[in-house]
Amino acid sequence: xxxxxxxxxxxxxxxxxxxxxxxxxxxxxxxxxxxxxxxxxxxxxxxxxxxxxxxxxxxxxxxxxxxxxxxxxxxxxxxxxxxxxxxxxxxxxxxxxxxxxxxxxxxxxxxxxxxxxxxxxxxxxxxxxxxxxxxxxxxxxxxxxxxxxxxxxxxxxxxxxxxxxxxxxxxxxxxxxxxxxxxxxxxxxxxxxxxxxxxxxxxxxxxxxxxxxxxxxxxxxxxxxxxxxxxxxxxxxxxxxxxxxxxxxxxxxxxx
Amino acid sequence: xxxxxxxxxxxxxxxxxxxxxxxxxxxxxxxxxxxxxxxxxxxxxxxxxxxxxxxxxxxxxxxxxxxxxxxxxxxxxxxxxxxxxxxxxxxxxxxxxxxxxxxxxxxxxxxxxxxxxxxxxxxxxxxxxxxxxxxxxxxxxxxxxxxxxxxxxxxxxxxxxxxxxxxxxxxxxxxxxxxxxxxxxxxxxxxxxxxxxxxxxxxxxxxxxxxxxxxxxxxxx
Numbered sequence: 001x002x003x004x005x006x007x008x009x010x011x012x013x014x015x016x017x018x019x020x021x022x023x024x025x026x027x028x029x030x031x032x033x034x035x036x037x038x039x040x041x042x043x044x045x046x047x048x049x050x051x052x053x054x055x056x057x058x059x060x061x062x063x064x065x066x067x068x069x070x071x072x073x074x075x076x077x078x079x080x081x082x083x084x085x086x087x088x089x090x091x092x093x094x095x096x097x098x099x100x101x102x103x104x105x106x107x108x109x110x111x112x113x114x115x116x117x118x119x120x121x122x123x124x125x126x127x128x129x130x131x132x133x134x135x136x137x138x139x140x141x142x143x144x145x146x147x148x149x150x151x152x153x154x155x156x157x158x159x160x161x162x163x164x165x166x167x168x169x170x171x172x173x174x175x176x177x178x179x180x181x182x183x184x185x186x187x188x189x190x191x192x193x194x195x196x197x198x199x200x201x202x203x204x205x206x207x208x209x210x211x212x213x214x215x216x217x218x219x220x221x222x223x224x225x226x227x228x229x230x231x232x233x234x235x236x237x238x239x240x241x242x243x244x245x246x247x248x249x250x251x252x253x254x255x256x
Numbered sequence: 257x258x259x260x261x262x263x264x265x266x267x268x269x270x271x272x273x274x275x276x277x278x279x280x281x282x283x284x285x286x287x288x289x290x291x292x293x294x295x296x297x298x299x300x301x302x303x304x305x306x307x308x309x310x311x312x313x314x315x316x317x318x319x320x321x322x323x324x325x326x327x328x329x330x331x332x333x334x335x336x337x338x339x340x341x342x343x344x345x346x347x348x349x350x351x352x353x354x355x356x357x358x359x360x361x362x363x364x365x366x367x368x369x370x371x372x373x374x375x376x377x378x379x380x381x382x383x384x385x386x387x388x389x390x391x392x393x394x395x396x397x398x399x400x401x402x403x404x405x406x407x408x409x410x411x412x413x414x415x416x417x418x419x420x421x422x423x424x425x426x427x428x429x430x431x432x433x434x435x436x437x438x439x440x441x442x443x444x445x446x447x448x449x450x451x452x453x454x455x456x457x458x459x460x461x462x463x464x465x466x467x468x469x470x471x472x473x474x475x476x477x
Contacts, residue, residue: 011349024349077350109345173352175362176341178266205257208265217344218266218337220364221433227356236442242267243439249262 004034006098010045012057013105018113018121024103034094038081039064039071041093058117066090066230069165072172073118074105079169079228087167087230107168109177111215124214125166125182131210132203133186135195154192161188163231170225170233176217181225183211184241185233191244201252204244267437269337274437276330277430281456283323284423288463297476300400307399311390331372338365360425361433367426374419381406407471416468424461431456 007030015022029045036044039061046056060070071088075081081091096102104118112120137143150158164185171179187204190196196203219238226235262268290310293303310316360367386397406412431453435441441449470476 074348077348077352078355082355103350105348105350108348111344173356175357177344178341180266205262208267209257212266215344216266217341218269220270220337220341220361221429221436222357222361224352224357228352235436236446239436239439239441241439242270242437245265245267246271246439249268 001034001094004098005031006034006093006096006100008032008041008096008099009101011101011103012117014057014117015106015114017116022114022117032093034092036093037064037089038073038075038091038093039089058115058119060119061089064089067165069167069230072107072120072122072168074107074172076103079107079172080167080230085230085232087165090230107172109168109171109216111177111179112168112171120168122166122168124216125168125179127214128179128183128207128210129186132199132206133190134199135190136198137195148194150193158189158192161185161192161233161237164189164229164233165231167230169228169230171216173224173228174217174219175222175224176220178219178225179211179214179216180219180238180241181229181233181235183207184237187241187244188237191240200244201248203248204241205248205252208241208245269333270437272333273330273337274434276326276333277434279323279326280330281427281431281434284460288460291467292463294400294403294467294470294476299477300398300404303400304398308396311386311396331368334368335365358429361429364426364429367422370422371419371426374415374422377412377415378419381412403467404471404476407468410472413468413472417465420461420465423464424457427457427460428454 007028010027010029011024012027013022014025027045029041032041032044039059042057042059049056060072062068062070064071066087066089069087071080073080073088075088075091080086080088082095083091106112106114106118107120107122109120111124112122115121162185164182166182168182170181171177187207190203191200221235221238223235226233263272290306291303293306294300296302382399382402386399389395389397407416432441432450435445435449435453
């Protein structure tokens, strides 16, 4: 693909913290290479802002290779931009043409309060994991890897669910701000394996309870989460979570 | 958790929406089957027989109470969930629109409300006067002739077509969605459920729409 440079207009959400009201601010960026990543474009803009003595735009980023899930940007109405199964750092500027206007917003969900500008607080996800996203293991020496047999198909499905990076794009894309795709992936990765069975009757219940407490909306099977997930987590996981939940309701022990 | 708490979580409420929804889908099949008797084109003899059975049979009358209960539950919970879900975030300045989801999946509350408006008119025209007549000790009303007469009005036909149109889109999401909620949409059944859902959402509404159209065009005597 031919390399080219472009000038762009950016409308970026600026917000001091979760207590203040935010607003869009417009920036012009010049000479952006088509081979840059979206975050590199932001780096250039921020360096210029710092040199001019202005406040840079706060945004989350870490690995810049599409596996850490921190780069939460809602770009022109799409979580992580328009490319299929990519994070923002893997979105490249060749997507855009000279003169384009790009609107960048933070994830919008009351369960993800804005820390600053495009940075949101996703610790609600951590609390959901703490509520049930674990297994019980014996202390002592590590068990031999093949001591517990796992069917290949189950291992593959579990691995596919475990590829969830907890980025929150599912919540951002959902009109209901529902976290079901995330929770379903975290339940599925354990529910599919024999190691996850001891907690199976309580895991789905506890994680769903925490999910509701965090204030996420409820799933209406719209499917925008699956379309925007950078790791291609399937809606089948949500069906599995529903199944696990139903199983807990009808076969779990009665408790207070 | 106790039973009430189980069905008070977000998934619990989904399960109620799905269960009541499936019940309403079963009702549509029965309703459609009974009404299709008009196509014998025998001046309504068979249809009136079927309507008489539905109107007087003890079991059917009992299920009718459940039907209204489920319908109201489905409506109220659906609208409550819609409101609650809307309050979970502020709006984006730019939206993905139809790029990541289907418009009818996002518009279930609107489609449901349109169906409700249609239902009010529909029940007022046929069900309510008929039940009122029998409850006050009177005769069953000649439903076939009432249909024949009422569907001569173009505006009523338009309302029925709008109702059926809304129903089709509502079903297109609802049918599949119910099975997804029950956890049945795994790789083995997903395509089958989608296919049956699409077929159902096309065939049943067309069957319903054909009835007032047939009367309007004087195809039935």
